[in-house]
Amino acid sequence: MRPRADIIVREVNGETVILDRSTGLLHTLNATASFVWHQLDGRQTVQDIARAVSRMFDVDIGVAEKDVAAVIARMGEQQLLQEDDAQTGAEERS
Amino acid sequence: MRRPEQKSEARPGFFEELTPIHLGFVGLGIEIRSNSPDANAFVTVNFSALRSEYSKEPDLVYEITEIDKGFVIRRSNSDAPVELSARHPAEFLYVLEKDLVIECQKLRPDLYFLHAAALSYRDTAFLLVAPSGGGKSTTCWGLVNHGCHYLSDELAPTRLQDFQVHPFPHALCLKSEPEPPSPYRLPKETLNTGPTLHIPTEAFPVRIVNAPIPLGVIFHIQHLSMDLVPSTVEISAAQSAALLYANALNPLSHARAGLDAAVDIARHARNFQTFSGPLDLTVAEILSTLEKTERR
Numbered sequence: 001m002r003p004r005a006d007i008i009v010r011e012v013n014g015e016t017v018i019l020d021r022s023t024g025l026l027h028t029l030n031a032t033a034s035f036v037w038h039q040l041d042g043r044q045t046v047q048d049i050a051r052a053v054s055r056m057f058d059v060d061i062g063v064a065e066k067d068v069a070a071v072i073a074r075m076g077e078q079q080l081l082q083e084d085d086a087q088t089g090a091e092e093r094s
Numbered sequence: 095m096r097r098p099e100q101k102s103e104a105r106p107g108f109f110e111e112l113t114p115i116h117l118g119f120v121g122l123g124i125e126i127r128s129n130s131p132d133a134n135a136f137v138t139v140n141f142s143a144l145r146s147e148y149s150k151e152p153d154l155v156y157e158i159t160e161i162d163k164g165f166v167i168r169r170s171n172s173d174a175p176v177e178l179s180a181r182h183p184a185e186f187l188y189v190l191e192k193d194l195v196i197e198c199q200k201l202r203p204d205l206y207f208l209h210a211a212a213l214s215y216r217d218t219a220f221l222l223v224a225p226s227g228g229g230k231s232t233t234c235w236g237l238v239n240h241g242c243h244y245l246s247d248e249l250a251p252t253r254l255q256d257f258q259v260h261p262f263p264h265a266l267c268l269k270s271e272p273e274p275p276s277p278y279r280l281p282k283e284t285l286n287t288g289p290t291l292h293i294p295t296e297a298f299p300v301r302i303v304n305a306p307i308p309l310g311v312i313f314h315i316q317h318l319s320m321d322l323v324p325s326t327v328e329i330s331a332a333q334s335a336a337l338l339y340a341n342a343l344n345p346l347s348h349a350r351a352g353l354d355a356a357v358d359i360a361r362h363a364r365n366f367q368t369f370s371g372p373l374d375l376t377v378a379e380i381l382s383t384l385e386k387t388e389r390r
Contacts, residue, residue: 026339
């Protein structure tokens with residue numbers, strides 16, 4: 001999975017604001033969710049991302065796996081992600 | 095710029111009866127012409143602090159006609175004149191002001207128009223952001239009575255280049271019920287249109303800010319209950335940006351659908367969320383936060 005190509009993303013002091021123009025909804029991600037978001041490149045697995053989260057935030061790998069899976073599931077529910085075969089990521093500025 | 099078509103062809107001298115009112119807002123000139131003493135009086139009370147003499151052609155021209163059951167508002171300086179109607183004075187002011195603001199926003203794309211009250215504390219602007227009916231105007235009136243200078247109770251056009259907030263000092267507009275509690279009583283000059291009360295800026299106990307000033311602090315006001323003791327928490331720029339975006343006027347007219355502008359404004363300011371309660375305590379809470387913010 002990777003961020004949908006047609007959403008507008010802006011990073012702010014480690015957090016992320018996402019504008020989904022198709023639904024008119026704004027989403028804000030805290031620092032941890034933002035980190036996960038930026039790992040979603042269509043290549044890394046949940047386990048890969050969880051290892052990165054574990055290292056970055058100094059949390060237990062088991063906890064990280066559970067949290068990463070939950071965050072990605074939530075992003076999926078909000079339809080912020082697309083399948084890996086898409087060619088481009090979201091339009092982002094920092 | 096094309097001048098308004100004179101209706102005087104049908105009724106000679108029709109619009110010469112009353113002197114046009116000239117307003118200035120975000121550097122634009124607005125001319126309001128009317129055949130109605132009532133309409134002129136409402137416009138005068140509502141926009142007295144925006145009255146301005148200018149030598150150039152107006153950017154916007156309105157013609158107001160009073161008819162049996164209300165008012166017709168005609169914006170006539172474009173190729174496609176627009177005609178709006180209003181059934182009573184409160185609606186007249188609402189419709190006129192709404193159109194005027196939207197048209198000015200189109201003419202000044204360098205400004206980000208936020209639905210927010212704007213006041214000045216020690217020469218720096220602070221905003222009260224809340225959705226309609228969220229208590230912006232009432233809180234604004236309370237703060238004005240505690241020495242904060244007035245830019246607007248409704249609109250904060252913010253220049254993205256340097257984050258200066260432009261004043262829009264129309265008459266402060268409150269709903270008729272409930273009236274503000276003591277000690278924030280309405281001055282006798284207040285215009286009562288029935289559903290709305292308009293406090294003319296001449297009746298304010300403080301000076302009106304008439305030039306852009308730098309933005310310093312943003313309060314997102316959330317009203318939960320009058321029984322609540324007001325409290326304030328600092329929020330992140332990301333959270334503030336999302337709330338600002340939700341209270342922006344026509345954000346899609348800006349690059350990247352206006353998200354970057356909201357973020358840039360939030361990043362430039364200190365951002366707070368205030369849970370409001372009784373007016374006097376809410377005002378004290380905001381003033382206390384401003385004081386602490388300035389000391390840091």
